[in-house]
Amino acid sequence: MDFLRKLGIEGTNSGTSTGQEFLGSGAKEKIASYTPIDNTQIADVTVTTREEYEQVIGTAQEAFKEWRMIPAPKRGDIVRQIGDKLREHKEYLGRLVTYEMGKIYQEGLGEVQEMIDICDFAVGQSRMLYGKTMPSERPRHRMYEQWHPLGLTGIISAFNFPVAVYSWNAMIAAVAGNVMIWKGSEKTPLCGIAVQNIIAKVLKQNNLPEGIFNLVTGGREVGEWMSSDERIPLISATGSIRMGREVARTVAGRLGKTILELGGNNAIIVSRDTDLEMAARAIAFGAVGTCGQRCTSTRRLIIHEEIFDTLKERLVEIYRDIPIGNPLDNDTLVGPMIDQQAVDNMQQALDEVQKEGGELVYGGQVLDKNQLAEGHYVRPAIVTAQNDWDIVQEETFAPILYLIQYTDLDEAITLHNDVRQGLSSSMFTLNLREAETFLSARGSDCGIANINVGTSGAEIGGAFGGEKETGGGRESGSDAWKAYMRRQTNTINWSDELPLAQGIEFNV
Numbered sequence: 001m002d003f004l005r006k007l008g009i010e011g012t013n014s015g016t017s018t019g020q021e022f023l024g025s026g027a028k029e030k031i032a033s034y035t036p037i038d039n040t041q042i043a044d045v046t047v048t049t050r051e052e053y054e055q056v057i058g059t060a061q062e063a064f065k066e067w068r069m070i071p072a073p074k075r076g077d078i079v080r081q082i083g084d085k086l087r088e089h090k091e092y093l094g095r096l097v098t099y100e101m102g103k104i105y106q107e108g109l110g111e112v113q114e115m116i117d118i119c120d121f122a123v124g125q126s127r128m129l130y131g132k133t134m135p136s137e138r139p140r141h142r143m144y145e146q147w148h149p150l151g152l153t154g155i156i157s158a159f160n161f162p163v164a165v166y167s168w169n170a171m172i173a174a175v176a177g178n179v180m181i182w183k184g185s186e187k188t189p190l191c192g193i194a195v196q197n198i199i200a201k202v203l204k205q206n207n208l209p210e211g212i213f214n215l216v217t218g219g220r221e222v223g224e225w226m227s228s229d230e231r232i233p234l235i236s237a238t239g240s241i242r243m244g245r246e247v248a249r250t251v252a253g254r255l256g257k258t259i260l261e262l263g264g265n266n267a268i269i270v271s272r273d274t275d276l277e278m279a280a281r282a283i284a285f286g287a288v289g290t291c292g293q294r295c296t297s298t299r300r301l302i303i304h305e306e307i308f309d310t311l312k313e314r315l316v317e318i319y320r321d322i323p324i325g326n327p328l329d330n331d332t333l334v335g336p337m338i339d340q341q342a343v344d345n346m347q348q349a350l351d352e353v354q355k356e357g358g359e360l361v362y363g364g365q366v367l368d369k370n371q372l373a374e375g376h377y378v379r380p381a382i383v384t385a386q387n388d389w390d391i392v393q394e395e396t397f398a399p400i401l402y403l404i405q406y407t408d409l410d411e412a413i414t415l416h417n418d419v420r421q422g423l424s425s426s427m428f429t430l431n432l433r434e435a436e437t438f439l440s441a442r443g444s445d446c447g448i449a450n451i452n453v454g455t456s457g458a459e460i461g462g463a464f465g466g467e468k469e470t471g472g473g474r475e476s477g478s479d480a481w482k483a484y485m486r487r488q489t490n491t492i493n494w495s496d497e498l499p500l501a502q503g504i505e506f507n508v
């Protein structure tokens with residue numbers, strides 16, 4: 001495999017790095033990386049030991065002292081170079097994302113493009129870490145605010161976006177002056193090492209110290225070291241709601257900061273007044289793209305009763321034609337699920353929804369014939385359901401689309417919001433009043449709300465994240481950078497008197 005060699009990840013890899021240097025000689029435990037395409041082992045990666053973890057943290061603390069004093073636009077220039085290196089490696093890295101995670105190659109490339117886009121965004125941001133100036137109530141006083149870096153930024157990421165989520169955090173945090181400790185998913189450890197190898201080239205070219213971009217590898221235990229570590233003031237964690245609850249509890253216990261990007265239960269409302277063909281295509285991409293394993297995947301479809309049957313039939317037609325198979329093949333639109341556990345979870349959810357009374361309209365089968373037999377392939381499923389069934393209330397990380405009927409808009413919005421998660425949402429309508437109602441304060445309660453655009457596939461320019469059990473964090477564009485910095489309010493007295501605020505007299 002040429003791309004494995006080009007990315008420097010053949011054989012046994014160290015999963016611990018402080019930049020250019022890879023530690024890991026002491027590690028006995030290894031994680032084997034398998035491709036979900038045919039379940040063969042790609043390579044393996046050493047798990048970070050406690051001693052190596054301590055070394056990484058110590059090195060990061062030292063690097064922070066230097067990195068925070070480099071002017072932000074100069075830090076931006078390092079991120080610009082990382083973006084350029086990613087451009088050079090886009091095809092190899094995109095291929096690896098597909099090989100290790102299972103999303104189709106177009107989506108693998110898209111993920112790397114997202115990294116490049118956020119680098120570009122961060123370069124601009126490095127000149128725009130704006131603080132406000134405010135008039136002081138005291139004569140010859142000046143008040144303003146500045147934004148300073150926090151220090152060590154812990155980034156814990158999930159398997160389904162094995163490289164992009166890291167860069168949303170790391171590139172913004174880096175221009176803000178922080179140093180990064182990244183723990184990717186134990187299901188996609190090679191992606192982390194490949195990204196680290198790419199960044200290391202830029203660190204080397206610029207003679208930067210060890211400790212700015214750090215990588216650790218392991219499962220929950222290594223994540224717990226990070227969330228309980230007082231030396232890491234901010235933990236940005238992406239993953240399941242279960243994980244988010246645990247991280248939130250631990251970090252709050254030490255009064256640290258968190259950015260939580262957790263599960264979604266995203267819905268599209270389809271009005272009777274809609275471009276049905278456009279809606280159907282957007283629904284298909286949202287529901288089956290990445291084999292239903294995006295945090296923003298479309299899981300619930302809330303359809304006006306008058307078009308329910310027509311849309312259902314059209315979706316079945318589309319689903320019938322979707323090529324499922326090796327995600328590296330150009331024609332494939334749906335690749336495998338990440339592992340057997342994910343397949344089992346899907347089957348269990350389908351059993352449950354049918355026990356509740358749902359009708360399996362299409363799909364749901366495990367594909368185990370011919371070349372698909374070795375991988376984790378399923379046929380995406382369409383099921384009729386009621387919104388309040390327990391299984392519909394949960395995020396099943398699989399390509400299951402629940403069809404739910406509504407009669408009027410108020411009912412649709414109530415159904416839409418009546419789940420515990422609040423990540424992405426959408427309405428397909430050509431009716432201005434409906435569209436604006438959906439986007440208004442009495443409309444969608446999600447962090448992302450779209451009109452005539454599906455729930456998945458966000459651009460990096462907006463702040464990304466969700467409400468309720470999705471965790472409330474925001475990453476990527478807009479002013480998400482503020483979460484990686486501490487605000488300091490400064491008052492300067494350039495008079496020869498000492499007036500107190502609020503006119504208080506204190507004559508000593």
Ligand code: NAD
Pocket residue numbers: 156157158159160161165183184185186218219220222223224227238239240241242243244246247260261262263264294295296395397423465466470
């Ligand atoms: P997961 O929760 O199993 O694991 C995510 C990461 O957390 C991994 O790196 C894991 O090792 C680590 N982890 C697990 N338990 C931990 C603990 N107690 N303390 C510290 N770290 C811990 O999630 P997954 O299966 O990899 O990913 C799928 C989930 O991620 C879905 O729920 C999906 O919606 C969510 N997700 C959310 C977003 C978002 O932006 N909102 C983006 C991608 C994925």
